[in-house]
Amino acid sequence: MPERGQLMRTLVALAVTLVAGAALLFGAPxxxxxxxxxxxxxxxxxxxxxxxxxxLPDGSLYTPGLFLDARTSAGTARTPDNRFLSLVVVEADGTVRRLRRVPSADRSPFTALTSSGDTLVWVETVKGEPQLWTGDRTARTTARQLTDDVGELRLYDSEYDLTIVDGIVRWAAADGDGTEFRSVAVTGGAVKVQREAGDWGLSAWPWAVDGQTAATGASTLRNLSTGQSVAVPTGRRSVTACSPAWCEIVSINEEGDTRIELSHPDGSARRTVAEGQVGTVISDVVVLDRFEVMGRVGPQSELSGNQELLVHDLTDRSTVLVSPDAADISYRGGVLWWSTGDRNSYVRNALDLRTI
Structure with missing residues (x-):
């Protein structure tokens, strides 16, 4: 069954295509x-x-997986001959620092990058088997494998796929009909496992949220330290996703348009933040407990297949147009980034929401 984030992005892409076709026939709305x-x-x-x-300057195709700030990023560089993959840090002045270089055969790009200070942690997948690695963003030390005891790793394209809190790296893995919450010290050692019945994913530690593959999304938040459970708003004709502070409820209104609502997990402070040809474009809900990131079909969508990138600010209930023509939208750790251009020539743009 498709994950909630993938399902919502598929629905948004379909809406872009349908509205674009209508615009070509009848003109833009x-x-x-x-x-x-x-x-x-x-x-x-x-x-x-x-x-x-x-x-990059050497011709390598660069795909950022994490922005440390709006001008500094880390990600995968693929050589022009497609033989090697490197994990690199691209500094604000354009300096490229390589942390790791591996043959590309039987490997996936570096994924689930996360950081704490100068420490980076990421997933490497070799012949379908994931491994957890760590390194120093300044390359003062050699990158090293933390563990290959990761279980059936679950990645939801969320900033919580891997988290580092108090020197402990945490992630979720499938366990039959249940979920394993796994952890290892960033310095290395044995992997610890906490098992919970049901389909869960990590949120802001120590919270987890269920319904990762359910058609209606989340129904419960659980504190993994205390065992406290909190029921969250649900509906038969909506998809719910939650963080410990906010829940996002996506439904179809009476006119057939998408409605995006937000509320606290207890159902209070519920409000509509967008309606129309809109949709969610990242997996995480109300990032920094302040910003809801959305996409909307725009005047250029019929030509590019892309969408307007919008951010709703809960502090003053305003909505800001970040880009009129955005693709490949991602978010991690306070920084939002997206692509502009075409397949042959494109730029990834970044906005550090922590500086607002």
Whole structure:
């Protein structure tokens, strides 16, 4: 069964395609009567922004997997001859620092990157078998394998796929009809396992959320330290996703448009933040407990297949247009990034939401 984040992105992509086709036949929908959101420059002039090219100076194709700030990133570099993959850090001044280089045969790109200070942790997959690795972003020390005892690793394209809290790396793994919450010290050692019945994923530690593959999404938050469980808003015709602070409820309204609502897990402070040809574009809910990230079909969607990238700020209930034509939207650790351009020439742009 598809994961909630993948399902929602598929539905949004389908909406883009259908509306784009209608626009080609009948013209783009009128927007003159709809209040338009402010740009990032107008709404958040202090926000730090940056960009990184699709290719490094040596010609390697670069795919960032984590932005440490708006101008510094870490990710996978693939050599032009497709023989090698490297994990690199690209600094704000363009300096490229390589942490690891491996043959590309039988390997996937480096994934689930996360950081704590100068410590990076990531997943390497060799012949379908995942391993956990760590290294120093400054490359002062050699990268090393933490463990290959990762279980049936679950990755949901979330910033919580791997977390580092108090020197402990944590992740979720499938366990038959249940879930294993696994952990290992960032310095190494034995892997510890905590088992829970049901289908769970990690959220902000020590919380977990269920319903990772359920059609209606989440129904419960659980504190893995105390065992406390909190029931969250659900509905037969909606998909729910939650963090410990907020829940996101996505449904179809009476006109057949998508409605995105937010509430606290106890159901309070419920409000609609968007309606229309909109959808969620990242797995994480109300990042930094403040910003809801969304996509919307825009005037350029019929040509590019991309969408407008919007961010709703809960502090003043304003919505900001981050990009009118965004693709490959991602988020980790306070930084939002996306691609602009075409397949042959594109740039990844970044916005550090922590600086707003």
């Amino acid at each position: 009128a927007r003159s009567g709809t209040p338009q959101p402010l740009s990032v420059g107008a709404a958040w002039p202090q926000a730090q922004r940056g960009s990184v090219a699709s290719h």
